[in-house]
Every structure is written in structure tokens, then in C-alpha cells.
Amino acid sequence: MTLRLLHYSDIENVYDDPDRLGRLAGCIDARRDDRTVVVGTGDNTAPGVLSLVTEGRQALDFFDAISPDFGTFGNHDFDYGIDRTRELVRRSPQTWLTVNVREGDDRFAAGAGTAPYATRNIGGTRVGFFGVTTPETASINPNASELTFTDPIAAAERTVSRLRDEGVDIVVALSHLGRGDEALADAVDIDVILGGHVHSERVEQLNGTLVTRPGVNGHVLLEVAFDGGSEPTVTRHRVADAPRNEDVAGRLYERKESAGLGSVVASVDDPIERTKTTTFRGESRIGNFVADAYRWATDAAVGLQNSGGIREGDPLSGEVTVGDLVSVLPFQERVVVAELSGDELLDVFRQAHDPTIGFAEHDWWHGHLSGVELVWNRAENALESATIAGREIRDDATYSLATTEYLLHSDREFPALDIDHHVETGDVQYEVLADYARRFGIDPQIEGRIAQR
Known part of the structure; x- marks a missing residue:
């Protein structure tokens, strides 16, 4: 048989x-x-x-x-x-x-x-x-x-x-x-x-x-x-x-021909990868681009994109179209602004290293950030430090965070965030990326936002 x-x-x-x-x-x-x-x-x-x-x-x-x-x-x-x-x-x-x-x-x-x-x-x-x-x-x-x-x-x-x-x-x-x-x-x-x-x-x-x-x-x-x-x-x-x-x-x-997504928004000379390795191993150029766009569009103190939301695909290279940006974040989710205390925000950062998420491997890193520099100690499984604009985060202060609407509804990824933190709703994710690309181009760099040791 x-x-x-x-x-x-x-x-x-x-x-x-x-x-x-x-x-x-x-x-x-x-x-x-x-x-x-x-x-x-x-x-x-x-x-x-x-x-x-x-x-x-x-x-x-x-x-x-x-x-x-x-x-x-x-x-x-x-x-x-x-x-x-x-x-x-x-x-x-x-x-x-x-x-x-x-x-x-x-x-x-x-x-x-x-x-x-x-x-x-x-x-x-x-x-x-x-x-x-x-x-x-x-x-x-x-x-x-x-x-x-x-x-x-x-x-x-x-x-x-x-x-x-x-x-x-x-x-x-x-x-x-x-x-x-x-x-x-x-x-x-x-x-x-x-x-x-x-x-x-x-x-x-x-x-x-x-x-x-x-x-x-x-x-x-x-x-x-x-x-x-x-x-x-x-x-x-x-x-x-x-x-x-x-x-x-x-x-x-x-x-594809009839989809009408061929408008060019920017040109990329240094190809930007979006593989599983780049998106789930810490800071990445594609993650920085997305998080920066969120923070710029909302004037929030912090931008956050969950790694699982960035989809794998060919690098962004040469003429980049609206369709290319849709392929990075192919969801009808909007960018939202949440307000959190410093203590809650630090919990969000800690949850970027969460080995319990069902679709993930145990050593994956789940968040991309803008406006923040943090140090994660892998040996201790702990957050060593986090600063915004070079300043330590105060537990009792209030901070604005721009992210995808999805994270306010999910209790699996970044559960410290929920709908009660919501204060503002912006445009659809890929529209934010397109507007940011038209204004500033697409040339993100690795800047030491996330250090893991």
C-alpha cells in the first residue's frame, strides 16, 4: 500500500x-x-x-x-x-x-x-x-x-x-x-x-x-x-x-494588474530585508522604519510594532510602491495612540521577550521601537534599562505610545496594553508608511535602540 x-x-x-x-x-x-x-x-x-x-x-x-x-x-x-x-x-x-x-x-x-x-x-x-x-x-x-x-x-x-x-x-x-x-x-x-x-x-x-x-x-x-x-x-x-x-x-x-497599487512612494538604494531572522532577532531596519512612521504620524513619545505583524517577503529595493508597503503590513488595522504610566510602559518593553506566544520560537524578540533605547539581559531574562530621549522612564509619569490597533485587543502579545489605554485612532498602517516614505524617503539604519546581552 x-x-x-x-x-x-x-x-x-x-x-x-x-x-x-x-x-x-x-x-x-x-x-x-x-x-x-x-x-x-x-x-x-x-x-x-x-x-x-x-x-x-x-x-x-x-x-x-x-x-x-x-x-x-x-x-x-x-x-x-x-x-x-x-x-x-x-x-x-x-x-x-x-x-x-x-x-x-x-x-x-x-x-x-x-x-x-x-x-x-x-x-x-x-x-x-x-x-x-x-x-x-x-x-x-x-x-x-x-x-x-x-x-x-x-x-x-x-x-x-x-x-x-x-x-x-x-x-x-x-x-x-x-x-x-x-x-x-x-x-x-x-x-x-x-x-x-x-x-x-x-x-x-x-x-x-x-x-x-x-x-x-x-x-x-x-x-x-x-x-x-x-x-x-x-x-x-x-x-x-x-x-x-x-x-x-x-x-x-x-x-495584481487590476489591484491599482503601483504608485511609487520612494526609492531604496540599500535593500531592506524582512525575513524571520531580521524581524524576530531584535532591532532591524524594517522594524525601525515602521515604528518611526507610527511615531511621526501621531507625535507620540514611543512607536511600537509587533514583530509578528511584519510579514516576510522580498527586500524593499529600488522603486518602492504602495503595494510593496501593503505587503509589509497587509492588514486593515489602524495606527492608534495609547497612554500608559511609566510602570506600564516598562511592562510593555519586558513583554517584547515573551517565550509563551504560541506562534513563536523560544528566543524570538517581539517588538520594534522608536524613541526608545533599551538593554535586555538574556541571561537574567530581565530589562536592564530603558530611556526615552536619553531620560530614564519615571514610574508615575504618563507616556504616549503609537502602535497597531491589534495590540489593544490581543491578550497574547503585549498584554500590558489594552483598550482602556486608547486615546486616539489614526490611519491604516500601510497608509501611514506610505505618507512617511513620501515625506522622508526610506533609509532606516540600525542605531542601537535594542541591545541584548
């Missing part, structure tokens, strides 16, 4: 690169046969420039081209509200699986075609699939706040027990839990966890369970094969080497 699982996840910004999306579709086409199951494990409709413009509809071009078998929800799949998500479920060819996303007393989008689990008989082997989504979603995506995300471990236990009772030979979890996959593998009798949410690749055996993640933005397709051996094998396919599906690439090129 040969069973092949083709696994993609978190493809997000790939829709802004029609060539790569066409090759991802082509890679799936080349590996598929009648014993193949194609699955996506969340964040495959948003974010991105085209996603923002079409409110996720651009994903239907890809789904229609590859006809996935199953998918589950990621936190970004609710970026445009639950009604839009429900529409995408109804219009896409795959069956969306979820055992822990609830709308009132019912499974989310049950009327649109979601299911808790599904089974396939392939070569005499019965395979069961189910989907789980991180319970953090309601707090990290305000557009999903009307939904309930129940305990994924308890929901998985009930579902796997039912699948085993139905005689399933292999159980496959489609997971958007991030680091929660470890707990899932430890607690539940699952053969394969196809994961997502965390943007690094992973292939690992945990407690007899194979756990995989393909990384972000459609660079890699993972193939899990059961060929009759004692353990499944995993093959990593580089999408750049695959043939291109011209139909889906052409559709995306047409969408």
Missing part, C-alpha cells in the same frame, strides 16, 4: 508572487495520483496584498486549481470576518475540518459544509482526518472574537476515540496549534500531525507521532508517504524547482 499526503500551510504572501504560487500548484500536480490526499493546515487565505484587496477571494483561484481534499482553519483565515470565511468555505472545493471552532452551540460554518472529521479508504487502508485550531485565535484576531475555540486536546481525544471505534487504521490531525503540537502528540493517539502556525519547518517524531510543518509562504511542499514500512517517510519538495501551473499563475497576474 502506498498512501501519499501532500501538506502545505501558512502560504499567506505567496499570492503576491504568481510565479511561486503557480509552481506550488504545479508541484502538487506533479506528485498527485489516486492514492494522494492533499491538505492545507491553515492561514492559506490571508494575509497578503491581494488577500487584503480581495478579502481572501484570491485563494479560490489556488483551491480551484489544485482541488485540495481537506483543510482546517488558521487564525488569519478569519481576517475579513466570519461571514467572509463562511463564504470561502462554501465556495472552495475542499472539505474544511474542525473539531474545536464553535459558533454558538454549533460547529462553525456547518451549513456551509464544514465537518468534524472525514475518512478515506486508500488501497485497503482506512485513514481518518480531523482539524484543530489554536484557541488563541479569538484573542489574536479580533475578527474571530464572536467564535469559541474550545480545548483542542479534549476535542481531539473525543474525535480520535470515535475514529478508532470506526476502524480507522491511520489517524491524521490537521493542526494549526503551533507549538501546541507537542501537547497534542503527547496526549492523543495520533499517527501524523500535519502542523502550521509557527513559520519554521519541522519534521520530527514525538512519542511515536510524526509531526511536520512546511514553513511559510509556499516555498516548500511536504510529502508524507506510507509505503508499507514501519514508519512513514517525509520528502521535502522545493517549490522553486517545480513546473508551473500556468492557469493559476495567469489568474494571479491578472489580479
Whole structure:
């Protein structure tokens, strides 16, 4: 018996690169046969420039081209509200699986075609699939706040027990839990966890369970094969080497042409990287650019951008357009001003090194700052010092902070910030970046704002 699982996840910004999306579709086409199951494990409709413009509809071009078998929800799949998500479920060819996303007393989008689990008989082997989504979603995506995300471990236990009772030979979890996959593998009798949410690749055996993640933005397709051996094998396919599906690439090129985001705002001579390494390892040029724009636009004392909000992509280089800046922050979030005491502000700075955020690696740094110089002691896991304009922060003074509206609603990132601190609402993030770029150009430098030792 040969069973092949083709696994993609978190493809997000790939829709802004029609060539790569066409090759991802082509890679799936080349590996598929009648014993193949194609699955996506969340964040495959948003974010991105085209996603923002079409409110996720651009994903239907890809789904229609590859006809996935199953998918589950990621936190970004609710970026445009639950009604839009429900529409995408109804219009896409795959069956969306979820055992822990609830709308009132019912499974989310049950009327649109979601299911808790599904089974396939392939070569005499019965395979069961189910989907789980991180319970953090309601707090990290305000557009999903009307939904309930129940305990994924308890929901998985009930579902796997039912699948085993139905005689399933292999159980496959489609997971958007991030680091929660470890707990899932430890607690539940699952053969394969196809994961997502965390943007690094992973292939690992945990407690007899194979756990995989393909990384972000459609660079890699993972193939899990059961060929009759004692353990499944995993093959990593580089999408750049695959043939291109011209139909889906052409559709995306047409969408980009009609998006109207080609206005040039500045020129960049020294390319500005926005990789996972640059955005999550401390001070970066792209982070300084964003935080400076926020502070300038609002005249706040401090600018703050969460690292996870800056999306990976090609460097900003040469002529930079509005569309390029949308790709940096592809959300309809506004810049807001919050007022905090000095004591609260210091707590915000401390939370820039938070190892508990579910999508993060343990050593990531989560904030980019403007108007501040701080020193973080990694050995002590403590803030050594922080100054604004060269002055120590007074606990009892009041300070203004410009940031993204999202952080006032999230209790996962920078929980010291909340809606009670809000005093002013500004423009949409990428519009602030565009205005700042037109006025000052784009040439941020590393200035020693964040020192880690």
C-alpha cells in the first residue's frame, strides 16, 4: 500500500508572487495520483496584498486549481470576518475540518459544509482526518472574537476515540496549534500531525507521532508517504524547482494588474530585508522604519510594532510602491495612540521577550521601537534599562505610545496594553508608511535602540 499526503500551510504572501504560487500548484500536480490526499493546515487565505484587496477571494483561484481534499482553519483565515470565511468555505472545493471552532452551540460554518472529521479508504487502508485550531485565535484576531475555540486536546481525544471505534487504521490531525503540537502528540493517539502556525519547518517524531510543518509562504511542499514500512517517510519538495501551473499563475497576474497599487512612494538604494531572522532577532531596519512612521504620524513619545505583524517577503529595493508597503503590513488595522504610566510602559518593553506566544520560537524578540533605547539581559531574562530621549522612564509619569490597533485587543502579545489605554485612532498602517516614505524617503539604519546581552 502506498498512501501519499501532500501538506502545505501558512502560504499567506505567496499570492503576491504568481510565479511561486503557480509552481506550488504545479508541484502538487506533479506528485498527485489516486492514492494522494492533499491538505492545507491553515492561514492559506490571508494575509497578503491581494488577500487584503480581495478579502481572501484570491485563494479560490489556488483551491480551484489544485482541488485540495481537506483543510482546517488558521487564525488569519478569519481576517475579513466570519461571514467572509463562511463564504470561502462554501465556495472552495475542499472539505474544511474542525473539531474545536464553535459558533454558538454549533460547529462553525456547518451549513456551509464544514465537518468534524472525514475518512478515506486508500488501497485497503482506512485513514481518518480531523482539524484543530489554536484557541488563541479569538484573542489574536479580533475578527474571530464572536467564535469559541474550545480545548483542542479534549476535542481531539473525543474525535480520535470515535475514529478508532470506526476502524480507522491511520489517524491524521490537521493542526494549526503551533507549538501546541507537542501537547497534542503527547496526549492523543495520533499517527501524523500535519502542523502550521509557527513559520519554521519541522519534521520530527514525538512519542511515536510524526509531526511536520512546511514553513511559510509556499516555498516548500511536504510529502508524507506510507509505503508499507514501519514508519512513514517525509520528502521535502522545493517549490522553486517545480513546473508551473500556468492557469493559476495567469489568474494571479491578472489580479495584481487590476489591484491599482503601483504608485511609487520612494526609492531604496540599500535593500531592506524582512525575513524571520531580521524581524524576530531584535532591532532591524524594517522594524525601525515602521515604528518611526507610527511615531511621526501621531507625535507620540514611543512607536511600537509587533514583530509578528511584519510579514516576510522580498527586500524593499529600488522603486518602492504602495503595494510593496501593503505587503509589509497587509492588514486593515489602524495606527492608534495609547497612554500608559511609566510602570506600564516598562511592562510593555519586558513583554517584547515573551517565550509563551504560541506562534513563536523560544528566543524570538517581539517588538520594534522608536524613541526608545533599551538593554535586555538574556541571561537574567530581565530589562536592564530603558530611556526615552536619553531620560530614564519615571514610574508615575504618563507616556504616549503609537502602535497597531491589534495590540489593544490581543491578550497574547503585549498584554500590558489594552483598550482602556486608547486615546486616539489614526490611519491604516500601510497608509501611514506610505505618507512617511513620501515625506522622508526610506533609509532606516540600525542605531542601537535594542541591545541584548
